[in-house]
Structures are given as structure tokens and as C-alpha cells.
Amino acid sequence: MELLDKESYHIGHLPAQATSHVAGRVLSDIADSDDRIAVFTADLKYSNGTIEFEERHPDRFFNVGIAEQNMVSMAAGMAATGHITYVATFASFLGLLCCEQIRTCAAYTNLPVRLLGHHTGISFGYYGSSHHATEDIGIMRGIANLGVVCPCDAHSFEQALIQTVDVEGPIYFRLGRGRDPDVYTPDMPWEYGKLSVLRQGKDGLIIANGIMVIEAMKAAEILSNGGLELSVVDLHTIDPLDVDNLVSQLESVDKVFVAEEHSTRGGVATTVADTMVDQNIANVELIRIGFPADEYSEIAAPFYLYQHYGLDANGLISRIKSEYKK
Amino acid sequence: MAVDYERLRERANFVRTETIRLIEIAKCGHYTSVFSAAEIISVLYYHEMKLSDDPDWPDRDRFLMSKGHMAVGLYPILADLGYFPKDWLDSYALLGSALGDHPDMRKIPGIDFSSGSLGHNLSNGVGMALGLRLRNSPARVFVIMGDGEQNEGQIWEAAQAASQFKVDNLVGIIDRNELSLDGATEEIMSIEPLADKWSAFGWNVHVIDGHSIHQLVDTFKNLPQDSQTPQLILAKTVKGKGLDFMEGTRLWHVGLLAGKDAENAVAQLQEAEGE
Numbered sequence: 001m002e003l004l005d006k007e008s009y010h011i012g013h014l015p016a017q018a019t020s021h022v023a024g025r026v027l028s029d030i031a032d033s034d035d036r037i038a039v040f041t042a043d044l045k046y047s048n049g050t051i052e053f054e055e056r057h058p059d060r061f062f063n064v065g066i067a068e069q070n071m072v073s074m075a076a077g078m079a080a081t082g083h084i085t086y087v088a089t090f091a092s093f094l095g096l097l098c099c100e101q102i103r104t105c106a107a108y109t110n111l112p113v114r115l116l117g118h119h120t121g122i123s124f125g126y127y128g129s130s131h132h133a134t135e136d137i138g139i140m141r142g143i144a145n146l147g148v149v150c151p152c153d154a155h156s157f158e159q160a161l162i163q164t165v166d167v168e169g170p171i172y173f174r175l176g177r178g179r180d181p182d183v184y185t186p187d188m189p190w191e192y193g194k195l196s197v198l199r200q201g202k203d204g205l206i207i208a209n210g211i212m213v214i215e216a217m218k219a220a221e222i223l224s225n226g227g228l229e230l231s232v233v234d235l236h237t238i239d240p241l242d243v244d245n246l247v248s249q250l251e252s253v254d255k256v257f258v259a260e261e262h263s264t265r266g267g268v269a270t271t272v273a274d275t276m277v278d279q280n281i282a283n284v285e286l287i288r289i290g291f292p293a294d295e296y297s298e299i300a301a302p303f304y305l306y307q308h309y310g311l312d313a314n315g316l317i318s319r320i321k322s323e324y325k326k
Numbered sequence: 327m328a329v330d331y332e333r334l335r336e337r338a339n340f341v342r343t344e345t346i347r348l349i350e351i352a353k354c355g356h357y358t359s360v361f362s363a364a365e366i367i368s369v370l371y372y373h374e375m376k377l378s379d380d381p382d383w384p385d386r387d388r389f390l391m392s393k394g395h396m397a398v399g400l401y402p403i404l405a406d407l408g409y410f411p412k413d414w415l416d417s418y419a420l421l422g423s424a425l426g427d428h429p430d431m432r433k434i435p436g437i438d439f440s441s442g443s444l445g446h447n448l449s450n451g452v453g454m455a456l457g458l459r460l461r462n463s464p465a466r467v468f469v470i471m472g473d474g475e476q477n478e479g480q481i482w483e484a485a486q487a488a489s490q491f492k493v494d495n496l497v498g499i500i501d502r503n504e505l506s507l508d509g510a511t512e513e514i515m516s517i518e519p520l521a522d523k524w525s526a527f528g529w530n531v532h533v534i535d536g537h538s539i540h541q542l543v544d545t546f547k548n549l550p551q552d553s554q555t556p557q558l559i560l561a562k563t564v565k566g567k568g569l570d571f572m573e574g575t576r577l578w579h580v581g582l583l584a585g586k587d588a589e590n591a592v593a594q595l596q597e598a599e600g601e
Binding site for chain 1: 384430431432438439440442443446447449450451452453454455456457458460461463480483484486487490491
């Protein structure tokens with residue numbers, strides 16, 4: 001059938017999406033000269049762009065059907081024969097459905113399994129809470145041996161993939177919905193395991209990762225026009241945590257706002273709070289801006305959900321302003 | 327080369343007597359799950375599997391214990407093959423030991439994959455077999471599963487994947503001893519008709535007596551090569567095989583034979599072997 005309305009589309013012709021093409025392209029490029037690379041998905045090759053890997057390396061692509069636990073365990077088994085295995089599926093299914101397979105088959109064994117969890121946070125909008133991942137950082141950072149990284153755009157995701165090929169042990173990549181706007185330009189440094197300071201300000205600090213980085217940058221820009229100068233840190237790597245640089249950032253301000261597309265319990269804010277306790281940082285106020293820890297999400301398209309929960313630039317601005325009026 | 331059936335039988339009882347010794351050190355363990363599989367691992371490790379002195383040899387055949395609680399029976403074999411010092415066995419499960427009730431591949435040379443949570447290792451084995459195939463390795467992967475474990479949904483996810491990807495360097499073995507922890511598998515959560523289920527999932531099924539050294543040797547020997555089909559050996563066994571008071575009861579799934587009881591149990595095994 002020919003589509004007549006310009007807003008119509010079907011799954012074979014999804015609109016161009018920057019980050020959702022990264023995994024397929026970058027992993028295929030790496031695999032051109034590295035025969036250890038293999039990619040798995042669970043009936044989502046169009047959604048996560050691994051179809052490009054299938055086209056370029058069909059012998060090393062495994063579509064396991066809708067069986068995510070088997071996928072993670074298979075990838076671990078293959079990794080035990082000298083391969084580096086990438087599994088891609090919705091973040092909600094990785095962190096919750098496959099938690100035990102990740103812990104016992106990939107992390108306990110310390111095998112190079114890369115878990116690409118896409119459509120994280122509430123980015124699935126009106127698909128509802130079954131498809132939301134607002135607990136995944138909390139789950140993953142509790143698992144020994146498991147790296148946790150949350151790239152915010154195509155450039156940082158590409159860098160994360162390239163830089164971690166030979167990292168020992170498993171890594172969880174927390175990824176957005178695949179159309180995340182650019183934060184980094186290709187010449188900007190991004191280093192796995194090191195936080196990125198994207199903006200310097202004397203009055204306070206916003207720590208964010210994932211989709212909240214661009215919103216934090218927009219908010220800081222607008223607040224700057226009103227005379228409030230905030231630093232913005234992209235705390236993309238949760239584990240291994242860049243403790244030294246995080247401590248210096250925390251010690252340079254009186255207020256730190258943590259903005260995350262995750263429950264306020266267990267995620268980035270909790271990581272920062274743990275660091276403050278462990279490093280005896282007492283004179284900094286921590287304000288958590290995230291998804292409510294004791295709620296399940298309302299139904300709406302993502303744009304309206306972010307607005308509703310204050311997880312956009314306007315929401316950040318009003319929350320930050322209210323904290324400075326106290 | 328002639329098969330030394332007597333030696334394989336003797337090694338199966340070596341597994342049993344060592345299991346009795348090790349569990350007495352730990353003060354608790356899984357006797358009956360080892361005893362039902364003793365002939366299977368004896369034939370695999372002392373006859374069928376291609377191994378070398380190097381437990382990390384890339385082309386070695388792999389053995390995965392999805393029923394990880396039988397590990398206490400495999401440790402004596404691995405020590406006997408020289409993969410770690412025999413005196414490791416003497417501190418089995420004590421603080422600082424590498425050897426626990428469930429096996430840890432990072433601590434124990436010769437353990438091809440960690441296990442303990444039922445239902446995982448067949449998936450690991452499918453991935454491993456595919457990884458070996460990608461490397462053009464001739465190695466095969468043997469995965470032993472419990473029968474109660476057949477209740478786990480992930481087993482069937484792995485079963486369909488092995489069939490879909492035509493993994494013919496994979497051999498599943500089910501230790502069909504008819505009992506899980508709480509009682510008879512058919513009373514708790516029926517798994518029959520088991521052979522038909524595996525056939526329906528596209529596996530080539532071989533039903534054998536899992537205590538017959540001859541049948542085990544012949545079945546492994548005659549497994550088809552390059553068949554594009556995963557192989558399933560449904561080994562009919564007796565839980566606790568070898569000790570009259572343990573056979574066919576759920577009560578000894580976990581327990582302790584101490585002092586005189588351990589000596590009597592070993593004596594019973596030796597007597598049977600002498601017959």
C-alpha cells in the first residue's frame with residue numbers, strides 16, 4: 001500500500017535516527033578486522049539497528065527470537081570460547097527479566113559480554129511501565145564485575161563501543177530510544193570511566209547522564225542568562241566510577257543537582273550520595289531530580305511524560321530556581 | 327583401541343567413594359545427584375571426551391554441569407586428571423577452598439562453565455558450541471541436565487535455539503533419575519513425555535540406561551557427525567545408585583554420612599564392585 005499522509009510510516013521505514021544506527025555500524029566496522037565480535041538480538045534488529053551487523057557479518061549475527069534470558073546465557077557461553085559478544089534488547093527486559101543471567105552467567109564468570117539496553121528510562125512513553133526501565137542502574141551497579149555506562153548521544157555511544165572492546169568482564173550500556181540529540185561534537189573527548197565536564201560554573205553543579213545531559217545543558221544556558229552559573233557534568237560511567245574527579249566537582253560547590261531518567265532511588269543520585277558518604281563530603285546539598293521512586297508512570301508520549309515529571313530543561317530550571325530561592 | 331569397561335566401572339565407583347569422603351569434610355552435600363550420574367561422567371572423562379593436559383586447550387571437548395550440585399563428583403576426576411592438586415580435595419568447601427557445592431570456572435581449572443542456578447547451562451552450551459563452530463574447532467559441548475530442571479523455561483528456549491541454529495556439536499544429557507528435591511518429578515510437575523518433547527523441539531533423542539557403561543560408550547561413539555541436529559541422550563538412571571538405602575528416595579538429595587556410616591557406605595560400594 002502506498003502511504004499518502006506524510007506522517008504515516010511503518011517499521012521498515014522508520015525515520016532516520018542517529019543513535020539507533022550506531023551499534024550496527026560501529027560493531028560491523030570493528031568486526032571487519034576483529035573476528036571475536038558477535039552480535040545477538042531478540043527479535044529487535046530493526047529497533048536497535050543490529051540489522052546492519054546481520055547484513056555485513058551474517059555468520060556472527062544471532063537472532064534468538066523473543067527469548068532474552070537464553071540470549072544473555074548464550075552470549076556468555078560464546079564469550080567463554082574467546083569471543084566478545086554483544087546482546088541488544090530493550091533495557092527493561094535486560095535489567096529485570098535477565099538480571100540473574102547477567103549476574104550468574106556473565107558477571108560471576110567475568111566474561112566479555114556487552115549488554116546493550118535501549119529505550120531506557122521512560123522513553124517508551126505510552127507503551128507503559130512494562131517497557132520502562134527506571135530501576136536498571138540500581139540493579140546493574142549492584143552486580144560485581146559489571147561495568148555500567150550511559151552514553152548520551154551517537155558520538156559518545158560510538159566512543160563507548162570502541163574504547164571498551166578489550167575491557168575485561170561484562171559491561172551494561174544504558175541507551176536511549178535511538179533518536180537522542182547530539183551533545184558532543186566529534187572532536188570532543190569522551191573517555192570510558194572518566195566523567196566529562198561539559199560546562200563550568202561557580203554557583204552549583206548539575207550531574208546528569210543519558211537523555212538528561214542535553215536538558216541540563218539547555219537549563220544551564222538559560223539560567224546563565226539570569227546570572228546563575230552552573231557546571232554540568234556528564235557522569236556517563238557509573239562503574240567504574242571516576243571517584244577522584246567526582247569528589248573534586250562535589251567539593252567545588254554548595255549545591256549539586258542530579259538529573260536522571262531513572263528512579264531517584266538506586267541510580268545516579270544514589271551513586272553520588274554513596275560517594276559523598278564514603279568520601280566525607282558534608283557541606284554539599286544533594287537535590288535529586290528523577291523519576292519518583294514510589295510510582296509507576298503515567299501514560300503519554302515521551303515528550304509529555306518528560307514534561308510531566310519535570311525531566312526536561314523547563315522542569316530542571318523551575319526546580320533549580322526554587323532551590324536557590326530557599 | 328579396546329575399551330576398558332572394567333576401568334570405567336571402577337572410575338564410576340571412585341566418583342562415589344570420593345563423594346562420600348568430600349561430603350564428610352563439608353558436613354553436607356548432594357550424594358544422590360552424583361550417584362545417578364557417576365557412570366556418565368566416568369565414561370565422558372575417561373573415554374569419550376577429547377582432553378589434554380592443559381585444561382584451557384581451545385579444542386578440548388567441554389562438559390557443563392547444568393545440575394551444578396553434582397560438582398562434588400566431578401572434582402575428584404579433575405584432580406585425578408591433574409588439573410589441580412589432589413590435596414585441594416582435602417579441604418573441600420572449607421573457608422578458602424576453590425571447590426564449592428556448585429562449580430566456579432574462575433577458581434577451578436577444568437570447570438568449563440560456572441553453574442548453580444538451574445536452567446542456564448544448556449543456553450551457555452548452545453552459545454559455546456556456536457562459538458567453537460565460528461572458530462572451526464572440532465570440539466564438542468556436553469551439557470548434563472537434571473530431570474527436575476526440565477521444569478525451567480529457559481531449558482526450552484535453549485532447546486529451540488540449538489535446533490534453529492543447527493548446533494550439531496552439542497550433546498545434551500538428561501540424568502533421568504525421576505526425583506527432584508520434594509519428590510517424584512511426575513507428581514510435582516510432570517515432564518513426560520520427555521523424549522517426545524525433545525524430538526518435537528528438533529533434537530535427535532537417544533534413550534539409554536545411564537548406568538550401563540556399554541550403552542554409554544556405544545551411544546557416544548555412534549552419535550552422528552555433521553547431522554545439523556543437536557543430540558539428546560535421555561539417560562534413565564536411579565537416584566542414589568550404588569547404595570541400597572539411598573536408591574530411589576528423595577531423602578538423601580542432601581545429607582551427611584559421618585564416621586561409621588561413611589565407612590559402611592564405602593564398604594557397600596566396594597563389595598558391589600568386587601562382585
